[in-house]
Amino acid sequence: MKERDESPIVLIVSRILSPFIMLFGAYVIAHGHYSPGGGFQGGAMLASSVLLIRLTAGSRISELQFKRAWGTPLGIAGVSLFFGVGLVAVLFGGQFLNHEFFHLIPGVTGPMLRSLSILVIEVGVGLAVMGILVSIYDDLLEEDERREDL
Amino acid sequence: MTEIQNLVTIILVTLGTFFMFVGSWGIVRLPDFYSRSHAVSLSDTLGILLILGGLMVYEGFTINSAKIFIALIFMAHASPTGSHAIARAAFRGGLKPLFTRTENREQ
Amino acid sequence: MHWELEITLLIFGVTAAWLSIATRSLLTSAVTLTVFSFLMALSFVTMGAIDVGFTEAVVGAGVTGIFIIIAIFKTARPSPETSGSRFRVAKLAVLFLFGALLIYGSTGLPNRGNANTPLNHDPSAAGTVNAASYYIQNAYEDAATPNMVTVILADYRGYDTLGEEIVILAAGLICFLVLRTTRERRERERRKSDRFNR
Incomplete structure (x- = not known):
């Protein structure tokens, strides 16, 4: 891209706003049971809070917030979490992704169990979307950042 | 109480729409990029702050009002910064402002 | 529900889509595409699909714009030469005919949220319990x-x-x-x- 032009106003405001966007993304993921939102939207908001710092401050500062190497493993971890919830149901004698059989927590059964497993699934989806979006951004800008480092 | 709330809401939202209208009018009427961005950044920020403030007054002390307040703070930071970034990028990109009147005075 | 709001949003959406096609600059069309996404998000919200509108606002108007602009900067831009404008009348005619066909087809659709349509009957036409x-x-x-x-x-x-x-x-x-x-x-x-x- 063009050479980086660092305006202190943009840097400071993005540094102030980014944690709040991240907090709102976590809220959207966790509050998806009661209000519009869920894993996909919250994950995209988490990714956009990371991308804000990437865009304004450059790769070297934003590595402090979210490492370049974390993106793809985080996405794989999110999808594995989703798969894991389904497989736990299989291990306890049910069908794949049938959350009635998610008997990891003793004493919680029926609808509450399904609600909890929905929460786990939303967290997995959120992590996957966040990691993949950030890693796509990093892959797209790979060469330029290297050239900047040299 | 409700009447006062409604009255304050109407006044604030009307003022906000007025300022946003002025900003849009500025986009159409003003000659070059910098004056247009000036008009939009100032009056649109003020307009949206007034509108959100009016909606807060309309909601009263509820959780929705708190959410609108957070959105208001976000807009108050993000909107001027975005305008600043765009204008700065235009300046760095080599866009010259229009200086018709000063040029005439120098001549 | 709010038909005035929906029609206003649709007019703006059509304008943004037309701008993104008609402009020469790729950056302008990227920006107008994000504007179009945001207007679509607003119209989804007026239809009551708040989750879909939320997704469209975050992904379509937020992240996709960044990706498109990076892709534009990373790739070589084609020189802005005029495309071949042969069969222009025929293209326009096909376009308008297709639009007229879509509008004609949309008049046969039931109203949104109408409980008396076959789609919302319980049991459904096949005799099973309706999923919705x-x-x-x-x-x-x-x-x-x-x-x-x-x-x-x-x-x-x-x-x-x-x-x-x-x-x-x-x-x-x-x-x-x-x-x-x-x-x-x-x-x-x-x-x-x-x-x-x-």
Whole structure:
């Protein structure tokens, strides 16, 4: 891209706003049971809070917030979490992704169990979307950042 | 109480729409990029702050009002910064402002 | 519901879509595409599909714009020469005919949210329990979650969401494999450039 032009106003405001966007993304993921939102939207908001710092401050500062190497493993971890919830149901004698059989927590059964497993699934989806979006951004800008480092 | 709330809401939202209208009018009427961005950044920020403030007054002390307040703070930071970034990028990109009147005075 | 608001949003949306096609600059069309996404998000919200509108606002108007602009900067821009304008009248005629066909077809659709349509009858025309009314009646008892959309996405239709996640992961991995340069290749290029510099 063009050479980086660092305006202190943009840097400071993005540094102030980014944690709040991240907090709102976590809220959207966790509050998806009661209000519009869920894993996909919250994950995209988490990714956009990371991308804000990437865009304004450059790769070297934003590595402090979210490492370049974390993106793809985080996405794989999110999808594995989703798969894991389904497989736990299989291990306890049910069908794949049938959350009635998610008997990891003793004493919680029926609808509450399904609600909890929905929460786990939303967290997995959120992590996957966040990691993949950030890693796509990093892959797209790979060469330029290297050239900047040299 | 409700009447006062409604009255304050109407006044604030009307003022906000007025300022946003002025900003849009500025986009159409003003000659070059910098004056247009000036008009939009100032009056649109003020307009949206007034509108959100009016909606807060309309909601009263509820959780929705708190959410609108957070959105208001976000807009108050993000909107001027975005305008600043765009204008700065235009300046760095080599866009010259229009200086018709000063040029005439120098001549 | 709010037909004035919907018509205003649709007019703006059509204007943004037309601008994004008609403009010469790729950056302008990227920006107008994000504007179009945001207007679509607003019109989804007026239709009552707040989850879909939220997704469209975050992904379509937020992240996709960044990706499109980066892709524009990374690739070479074609020179702005005029495209061949042969069969212009025929193209316009086909376009208008297709639009007229769509409008004619849309007059046969039932109104949005009409409970008396065959789609919402319970039991349905095939004699089974209708899926939509089953979800509406049983979502809270089944999963103890007030937001029905979340229950459908993560519980009733878990396979679909899993497939969606796998698609996203595949997209990310493909970008990783195609675009990310390995460490050995980077070292090789660095050595080559050093040789050139000497």
